[in-house]
Amino acid sequence: MTVALITHADCLRYETPDGHPERVARLEHVLLALQDLDLLRVTAPLAAEDDVLRIHPASYLADLRRALPLQGIVQIDGDTFLSPGSLDAAFRAAGAAVRAVDMVLGEEAHAAFAAIRPPGHHAETDVAMGFCLFGNAALAAKHALDHHGLSRVAVVDFDVHHGNGTQDLLWDEPRALVITSQQMPLWPGSGRADETGAHDTILNIPLTPDSDGAAMRAAYTRLALPRLRTFKPELIVISAGFDAHRDDPLAQLMWETEDFAWLTREICAVAAECCGGRVVSTLEGGYDLKALAASARAHVEELIKAAT
Template sequence: MKGQRVLVFNSDAFAGHATPPGHPERLDRLAAVERGLVGLAVERRDCPPGDEADVLRCHPGAYLARVKAAVPREGWVQLDGDTFLSPGSYQAAMRAVGGICAAVDAVLRGEAMTAFVAGRPPGHHAERETAMGFCLFGTVAIGAKRALDHHGLSRVAIVDFDVHHGNGTQDLLWDEGRCLFVSSHQMPLYPGTGRPEERGAHGQVLNVPLRAGSGGKAMREVYEGAVFPALERWKPELLLISAGFDAHADDPLAGLEWQAEDYRWLTDRLCDFAGGRVVSSLEGGYDLDALAASVAAHVGAMEERGR
């Protein structure tokens, strides 16, 4: 499998998800991601439209219908304090779903070892029946269920290194005994969940809170001491990453003080698991230069592993 390129999934539809002026989760983020990918050996693929059946593995039909019905003809509709729908938001969110499912399919078919879905809106805050934190559908959780239910895997793991706790992913997979969910995140911070005692219905949830200002050294220690041993015990057949880059020192929404090199180190180490089969999906990251540098480090580490 050496010499394979990282598959990068994106879509023109993501530009149709418009947010109000000044909103952190803005279209300019995709241009920053593209800057981060310059010079890397990647294979581009378009995100297909998502199948509602995949969404329904995690969200009830009434919620899906409610999101579709709320899409405005023009302007914005506000679903919560910071989550908005524009006329193209539903199509963008469904392309993100289609992208994660296509990435899982491709990696499990052996077309590549690693894939990165450069989509928006993000997904890890979306709970079963609640859109929040910029998120509409639980993209990575949907990808995990695709691997388990469609491909018949028995052990999947998700690592969420976004600076905010992945409350939505935890909610969607709380009862899913086939999926280990690990989240490292700043605490205290939005959304206020992610305490170590939140363990999942089968003890398959691992939350590792980090203090503001603790930096990359503390992150490396907690991953070496807690996260990597948990992954080793779990022996996942596929590893999914909720790749939020808002723990970077320059990000305006938090204060963990990571650097781009921390993302390179962490990504490289995560590729040691699941036989190197890794699917990553973009979550946060709101300083554009930091986002570009972090994506370059993250995807660059996956690209180096494929050489």
């Protein structure tokens, strides 16, 4: 079975100020890196408003729509901006996450990668932050649980920054296991090991600055992978951030491109054991363009290998 690549040109319309790390070129470089791979290429739909309302209140959507400029760029958070195309991009990103779940659970694809922006894992219930507007990974998990009737979904977030939004959105959800590794200390300051959720379904794995891929592999082997196997998810959702790369300018972890490949292989191996290999991945961070492109390609290549 094949791997789906889900994206849309609207995701290139999320504009930020000159010099901002979350820029259009990020997605352009990812798509260029994946262009010669054998993937089922799918156009991301706009998420239905009811989909987004699974995780965000109507008042939050109304606030974003009121803030959306007709021209130019406005700031809504310390580092989060809106341009005229931002909400279309966000609805396409959320739509890609939903479509990815539908395709994988509907056996149209073995796995799916949503190549989208804006990213999502910092968006809390009613707060846009960290470049993020909608919680794409949390939405994928909730869609799988509520629409498809799954009993257990796991989210694995290996972005260098803690997925505070995903943690907030799924804090009270006993059917979702959230595993996140992140550099600590680092913005946004959350992600301590004692943050375990209302039902002990959140596993935070803090990693010290300047630690390398070997430290990550040891932590995942000791903590994350056994917890995944014990939970026995029926679907695994990956928040695929590539800013733990040693060349990334926003953090100080020392992972190499092969570390992302190793981690993807290990997650796919658990998926093969627990849920027929069903994996949905959605793009999060990564701000050195060369490292982002190489790491995203390594990630998707491992998804393809697991599907064959």
